[in-house]
Structures are given as C-alpha cells and as structure tokens.
Amino acid sequence: MAxxxxxxxxxxxxxxxxxxxxxxxxxARWKAGPVSEHLDEWGLGGRQFGTWITWFLVxxxxxxxYTVIAVPALVYAVGAYGFFALPYTIIVYPFVFxxxxxxxxxxxxxGHVTAADVVQGNYQSRALELAVAITGxxxxxxxxxxxxxxxxxxxxAMGLTGELPIVAAFIVLALYTYSSGxxxxxxxxxxxxxxxxxxxxxxxxxxxxKLGGYGAVFAAANDAFTAKGxxxxxxxxxxxxxxxATLALGSALAAxxxxxxxxxxxxxxxxxxxxxxxxxxxxxxxxxxxxxxLGYMAHAAHIKVDTPNDVVPALFQALFPSWFxxxxxxxxxxxxxxxxxxxxxxAANLFTRNVWKSYVNPDISHAGEAAVAKIASLVVKVxxxxxxxxxxxxxxxxxxxxxGLWILQTFPALVFGxxxxxxxxxxxxxxxxxxxxxxxxxxxxNGLKPLATLDLGGASYxxxxxxxxxxxxxxxxxxxxxxxxxxxxxxxxxxxxx
Amino acid sequence: xxxxxxVPFVGLLWVPFYNFAEPSLFGFPFxxxxxxAWVPIxxxxxxxxxxxxTPDETP
Numbered sequence: 256m257a258x259x260x261x262x263x264x265x266x267x268x269x270x271x272x273x274x275x276x277x278x279x280x281x282x283a284r285w286k287a288g289p290v291s292e293h294l295d296e297w298g299l300g301g302r303q304f305g306t307w308i309t310w311f312l313v314x315x316x317x318x319x320x321y322t323v324i325a326v327p328a329l330v331y332a333v334g335a336y337g338f339f340a341l342p343y344t345i346i347v348y349p350f351v352f353x354x355x356x357x358x359x360x361x362x363x364x365x366g367h368v369t370a371a372d373v374v375q376g377n378y379q380s381r382a383l384e385l386a387v388a389i390t391g392x393x394x395x396x397x398x399x400x401x402x403x404x405x406x407x408x409x410x411x412a413m414g415l416t417g418e419l420p421i422v423a424a425f426i427v428l429a430l431y432t433y434s435s436g437x438x439x440x441x442x443x444x445x446x447x448x449x450x451x452x453x454x455x456x457x458x459x460x461x462x463x464x465k466l467g468g469y470g471a472v473f474a475a476a477n478d479a480f481t482a483k484g485x486x487x488x489x490x491x492x493x494x495x496x497x498x499x500a501t502l503a504l505g506s507a508l509a510a511x512x513x514x515x516x517x518x519x520x521x522x523x524x525x526x527x528x529x530x531x532x533x534x535x536x537x538x539x540x541x542x543x544x545x546x547x548x549l550g551y552m553a554h555a556a557h558i559k560v561d562t563p564n565d566v567v568p569a570l571f572q573a574l575f576p577s578w579f580x581x582x583x584x585x586x587x588x589x590x591x592x593x594x595x596x597x598x599x600x601x602a603a604n605l606f607t608r609n610v611w612k613s614y615v616n617p618d619i620s621h622a623g624e625a626a627v628a629k630i631a632s633l634v635v636k637v638x639x640x641x642x643x644x645x646x647x648x649x650x651x652x653x654x655x656x657x658x659g660l661w662i663l664q665t666f667p668a669l670v671f672g673x674x675x676x677x678x679x680x681x682x683x684x685x686x687x688x689x690x691x692x693x694x695x696x697x698x699x700x701n702g703l704k705p706l707a708t709l710d711l712g713g714a715s716y717x718x719x720x721x722x723x724x725x726x727x728x729x730x731x732x733x734x735x736x737x738x739x740x741x742x743x744x745x746x747x748x749x750x751x752x753x
Numbered sequence: 754x755x756x757x758x759x760v761p762f763v764g765l766l767w768v769p770f771y772n773f774a775e776p777s778l779f780g781f782p783f784x785x786x787x788x789x790a791w792v793p794i795x796x797x798x799x800x801x802x803x804x805x806x807t808p809d810e811t812p
Contacts, residue, residue: 335772341788342765345795349758352799469780489774490784496768504766530803537796544789 267581279431297436315444330550380680514601686732694724
C-alpha cells in the first residue's frame with residue numbers, strides 16, 4: 256500500500272465528503288417538521304418515511320461500511336466460511352416480514368420510540384425496560400467504533416496518516432446529526448447507496464474481465480487456500496457446517512434487535528412500508544454477496560496485504576484508475592457515516608426515553624426529550640471515538656462480537672411480548688441475565704471466539720454461542736415464569752395500558 | 754401461505770445440502786450460486802405471502 260498521499264483519490268474523496276456534509280445540514284429542512292420540538296421529529300424523522308426512503312435508510316445502515324471492508328477480508332482469509340453473511344442477510348427478511356409490522360403497529364399506537372419502550376408497554380417492568388435499554392446502548396457503541404475503523408482503512412489507503420482525519424470527519428458527522436437528527440442519514444443514504452451500487456456493479460463486471468472470468472477467480476482463490484491449508488477453502492469443512500448455519504441464524508435473529516435497525520422500523524410510515532421493504536431489501540444482499548467475492552478477486556489479482564482489512568482498498572488501487580478508486584473510497588467512508596449516525600440516534604433515543612425519562616425527569620416535555628437526545632448522540636459518538644483512539648482496535652472487534660450476542664438476548668423480551676403475555680417480566684429478566692452471563696463467559700473462555708462446544712453422547716457439536724445463549728435464555732425465562740406464576744398468580748399491572 | 758416464509762430457512766440452514774463445487778454455473782461453484790439464487794427466491798416467496806394476506810388496515 257502506497258505511503259504517499261494519493262492526490263487524485265483524495266480530491267474525489269473530499270468532493271463527495273463535502274457534498275454529503277452540506278446535505279447533512281440541509282436535511283433538517285427536508286420534509287420539514289419541528290426538529291427540536293419533539294423526539295419523533297429528531298429521533299424518527301417524523302415517522303413518515305415511505306417505502307423508498309426506508310429502503311435506502313435501512314439498506315444504508317444495515318449493510319455498513321465495515322461490512323464492505325470486513326466481509327471480503329474474511330472471505331479473502333478463510334474462504335467459504337466468510338460467506339455466512341449471505342444466508343444471514345437472506346433469512347433475516349422472512350423474519351422481518353412476519354415480526355416487524357406487528358412491532359411497528361404496537362409502537363405506532365402507543366407512541367413508542369425504542370425497543371425498551373415497547374417492552375415497558377407490554378410488561379410494565381422498569382427493570383426489564385432498563386435491561387433492554389442498557390443492552391442496546393452497550394452493544395451499539397463498539398458497532399459505531401467499527402464504522403470508524405472502516406473509514407480509517409480507506410483514509411489510510413489514500414496515504415493520510417494519523418487520527419486527525421477521522422476525528423475531523425466525526426466532528427462533522429456529530430454536528431449535522433445534532434442539528435438534523437434522523438433526516439440527515441436518511442438523505443445521505445441515497446447518495447451512499449447509489450455510490451456503493453455503482454462501485455460494486457462496476458467491480459463485479461470489470462474485475463473478472465481483467466482477471467480472466469469468474470472461473471479463473473475461483474480457481475486462483477482455490478490455489479491460494481490449498482497452499483495456505485488449515486480451515487480454509489472454497490467449500491466448508493464438515494466441522495464448519497454447524498457453525499456456519501448457527502452463525503447465520505443467530506445473526507439474523509439479532510440483526511433487527513439493534514437500536515439502529517429498529518430506528519429504521521419505527522421511522523416507517525406504515526406496517527405495509529415494512530412489508531414491502533422485506534421484499535425489496537434483499538437487493539442489498541445480492542450486492543453483499545458480490546462484495547464478498549472481492550475477497551476472491553484479490554487472490555486472482557495477487558494482492559498481498561499486511562492485514563486482511565486492507566484487501567478491498569488494495570484491490571481497487573491495483574485495478575482501477577485513481578479517480579475511480581477515490582470514488583469507491585468515498586462510497587465506503589460515506590457508508591460509514593450513515594450507520595454511525597443512525598446508531599448514535601438509536602442509542603440516544605434509548606438513553607432519553609428509558610434512562611432519562613424513566614429515572615431522572617419523568618415529566619420531561621417533548622422538546623426536552625429532543626434536547627436530551629441531541630446531547631446524548633454527541634456523548635455516544637465521543638465514546639465511540641475514544642474507543643478507537645485510546646484502545647487497541649482488537650477491543651472494538653471483540654466487543655462488537657460480544658455485542659451481537661448481548662443484543663440477541665433482548666429477543667425474548669421484545670418479540671414474545673408482541674404475540675403473547677404468557678411470559679412474566681421476572682422470568683424474562685432472569686433469562687436475559689443468564690443468557691448474557693453464560694454467553695459472555697463461554698465466548699471469553701474460548702479466547703473471544705463466537706463458538707461454543709457441546710459434547711452429547713460422544714459427538715461434539717460446535718455452534719454460535721449467541722444462539723446457544725438465546726435457547727438457554729428462553730428456557731430459563733419459561734421455567735422462571737412457571738415458578739413466579741405459582742408464587743404470585745396475580746399479575747400486577749400486566750393488564751394496564753400497553 | 755405463511756409457511757412459505759420458512760422455506761428459505763430450510764434451504765439455507767441445511768448446509769450439507771449445498772456444500773458442493775459441482776454443478777458450477779458461469780464459473781461459480783454450486784455453493785455460491787445456490788446461495789445467491791436464494792436471494793430472488795426469498796423475495797418472491799415473501800411477495801407471494803404479501804399478495805395472499807388480507808390488507809391490514811382493519812385490525
């Protein structure tokens with residue numbers, strides 16, 4: 256990777272960055288509402304986003320910049336196993352179609368802004384509400400840090416060193432998120448997604464043409480894995496199949512428990528908007544599958560890098576003129592801004608509604624909520640920034656992995672309550688605690704690998720620890736519900752307003 | 754019709770069913786084009802369920 260500054264790339268990059276900055280500040284006036292007077296306006300863009308805006312927004316914040324860097328990097332390093340992102344982002348949509356419209360209806364009817372609001376509405380339990388809110392905030396922080404890492408990779412590729420460029424980019428992001436709220440990333444998502452589509456479609460046509468077709472790309476990758484050995488290859492090893500499937504399923508169930516994806520759901524205009532998006536959003540998954548193949552193209556192009564994360568920038572610099580590489584890098588960096596903004600808004604909404612309003616100032620006005628959330632979004636961003644400035648990068652990656660397993664433990668509290676009131680808040684809280692405790696401990700004792708091993712009747716099964724923790728979570732919640740039901744059959748408050 | 758929503762789960766989570774190189778298509782080993790093919794298939798299945806359900810504005 257070049258160490259001098261790549262002026263052409265950098266100029267293109269700065270042009271697009273300036274463009275989205277102007278758009279970010281201008282967004283406050285887009286589909287204008289009183290942004291500072293109500294949290295629905297700042298934090299949910301006025302709950303008015305139709306099918307296309309939601310498509311761009313959710314596509315923009317679910318398929319993050321880090322994905323564009325990390326998925327090809329993993330595929331480059333290990334092969335087929337890295338493709339679990341593909342089944343994951345397919346099966347998530349039948350789930351979204353079945354569950355999320357129900358969640359939207361409940362949130363819409365009761366003015367809920369966050370997952371924890373919905374949980375509190377269904378169970379009237381401040382403790383469960385706080386558990387869901389804190390899990391959401393804690394899981395989001397390293398996710399934002401990851402976006403910064405993704406942005407850092409392309410900035411480094413352009414020859415800029417030091418942390419100043421990232422800090423500057425982040426201050427700009429923080430300011431327009433502060434002033435425009437969710438409207439800013441929603442508007443920028445249009446630019447980001449169109450740029451990413453152009454980059455990837457050009458890459459998947461031009462790169463194989465330069466390298467001798469897809470047959471040659473797969474053959475080159477196969478040679479590289481044969482030479483490398485170990486648990487790599489174009490196909491899964493038998494021992495990788497169960498981890499592959501459970502990672503896909505667990506990730507799919509966790510994906511729409513995160514504050515940033517749920518913010519996209521709550522901001523939709525109608526339940527039908529969400530259903531149509533479940534049909535249309537897989538277009539991004541096709542894109543993701545093609546992005547993943549960049550990892551194999553790098554083998555065919557004989558790209559050698561120090562860390563796999565540099566594979567995508569190195570590939571673009573090797574095969575494209577510098578203006579197009581600059582365009583691709585802008586797409587990736589802007590692709591980091593959209594999710595980072597939505598994540599900080601989602602976390603800020605949780606803090607405002609479920610910590611500040613619940614514990615500090617229950618009589619807060621609508622304008623007061625918006626003011627608290629705006630400040631909270633700044634704090635969240637500074638937290639994520641200090642994460643990558645002061646801690647080793649690996650910490651952010653490890654915590655993001657744990658974050659996925661934590662957020663998955665909010666699934667029973669959030670989803671089951673939409674369909675049945677059978678579970679008791681006490682049981683769900685205990686299940687959540689046991690799931691997080693066992694999952695974290697297992698991941699930790701495996702050297703922060705997301706896999707757990709279970710020995711049953713002589714055979715040993717390796718699976719995604721988050722999914723195991725979820726099953727344990729549900730079992731504990733069910734047993735505890737039965738016990739609590741025997742001790743106190745009277746459901747205090749459970750029939751109150753929801 | 755809602756049962757159609759479970760089909761992608763079966764098709765994609767039962768990995769031994771598609772962990773093969775052959776038959777390949779346009780240079781893509783089976784493992785890859787099979788999973789990519791599930792993207793439009795899943796969209797289609799969800800659309801079929803969407804079409805069949807009664808519109809919800811009457812709760």
